Amino acid sequence: MANLAEADVKQKVRNFYDQIGWREVGEGVYQNARYEDLRPVSREYIHRCHMRVMQHFKPEGQYFLDAGSGPIQYPEYLEYSRGYRARVCADISIVALREARQRIGDRQTGGHGLFVVADVANLPFRPGVFDGLMALHTIHHLPIEEHRAAYSELYRVMGGNTSAVVVNGWDTSLLMVLFVSPLRWIRRTRKRAQRYFGKSTSRKAQDDEEEIIARPEPKGTFVSKRNAVWLQREIGSEIPLEIRVWRSVSVRFLRAYIHPWLGGRWILRLLYWSEERFPHFFGKYGQYPLIVIRKGRIGDRVKPVNVDD
Numbered sequence: 001m002a003n004l005a006e007a008d009v010k011q012k013v014r015n016f017y018d019q020i021g022w023r024e025v026g027e028g029v030y031q032n033a034r035y036e037d038l039r040p041v042s043r044e045y046i047h048r049c050h051m052r053v054m055q056h057f058k059p060e061g062q063y064f065l066d067a068g069s070g071p072i073q074y075p076e077y078l079e080y081s082r083g084y085r086a087r088v089c090a091d092i093s094i095v096a097l098r099e100a101r102q103r104i105g106d107r108q109t110g111g112h113g114l115f116v117v118a119d120v121a122n123l124p125f126r127p128g129v130f131d132g133l134m135a136l137h138t139i140h141h142l143p144i145e146e147h148r149a150a151y152s153e154l155y156r157v158m159g160g161n162t163s164a165v166v167v168n169g170w171d172t173s174l175l176m177v178l179f180v181s182p183l184r185w186i187r188r189t190r191k192r193a194q195r196y197f198g199k200s201t202s203r204k205a206q207d208d209e210e211e212i213i214a215r216p217e218p219k220g221t222f223v224s225k226r227n228a229v230w231l232q233r234e235i236g237s238e239i240p241l242e243i244r245v246w247r248s249v250s251v252r253f254l255r256a257y258i259h260p261w262l263g264g265r266w267i268l269r270l271l272y273w274s275e276e277r278f279p280h281f282f283g284k285y286g287q288y289p290l291i292v293i294r295k296g297r298i299g300d301r302v303k304p305v306n307v308d309d
């Protein structure tokens with residue numbers, strides 16, 4: 001059972017999503033999308049990364065679990081469960097579930113959604129009931145002591161011959177450190193130069209440049225992230241998992257380096273091609289891994305998978 005501090009964290013996370021994260025700020029766009037790069041230049045790459053998730057699911061089945069579903073905020077998300085009889089959206093935010101119902105519908109409206117207020121670390125489902133499962137950007141909202149419980153719960157409710165996909169960010173990504181650190185240096189140098197030579201650019205122009213160069217990620221709610229070594233040691237020793245790439249670059253990277261006038265679309269095509277070629281390398285050292293959990297036939301012995309490039 002969660003202790004008081006853990007319950008407090010969850011309450012804060014729930015309040016955040018109920019009051020801020022899932023507030024609509026534009027047509028079909030939630031405040032949460034501020035964490036995403038929605039510019040046309042990045043659209044194709046982001047779409048293809050979303051579609052990667054689907055490769056790991058059976059095309060059809062009975063029940064599909066979307067743990068921490070949010071409002072099913074991107075159109076690609078609707079595709080994942082198209083071949084399933086029902087998609088069970090489980091979330092601690094009631095606002096998320098209400099919005100999800102609008103998007104996917106329920107039996108009364110001819111849709112295939114079912115909606116359950118539930119904690120991913122303590123799922124109210126029988127063992128083995130799901131044919132497809134995912135938890136996207138959700139487990140990182142749990143206190144670190146509960147990550148293992150969340151993975152175990154997903155594993156428990158998976159049916160035989162089934163895969164689950166978990167996407168989270170790493171706490172640090174070697175690739176992003178290499179690319180994003182110079183941005184800080186450029187910013188500091190520019191500030192020093194401005195102090196020394198006096199301000200030559202207008203306030204507005206400076207603000208725009210800062211936005212492009214090193215805009216910090218917007219502040220959100222509680223998250224706890226770790227690295228690949230931690231995941232393999234703490235979770236992979238008990239549950240068979242494979243670390244692949246979901247998306248190797250952060251939004252900060254995209255906003256700083258990817259622009260139409262710099263051939264951004266082509267850079268992203270090359271990046272996507274490289275990620276497909278070396279999914280384990282980019283999964284480990286990029287920003288966002290796609291963690292595949294596989295369950296064999298019920299009764300098979302569990303053998304943890306350890307993938308080293």
Ligand SMILES: C[S@@+](CC[C@H](N)C(=O)[O-])C[C@H]1O[C@@H](n2cnc3c(N)ncnc32)[C@H](O)[C@@H]1O
Nearest residue numbers: 017068069070091092093119120136137138141
């Ligand atoms: C960053 S959003 C991601 C939503 C969606 N999976 C996506 O990728 O767009 C995180 C979601 O997880 C939910 N969440 C956070 N902690 C949770 C928990 N312990 N159990 C279930 N859902 C949780 C939040 O309410 C929120 O809707």
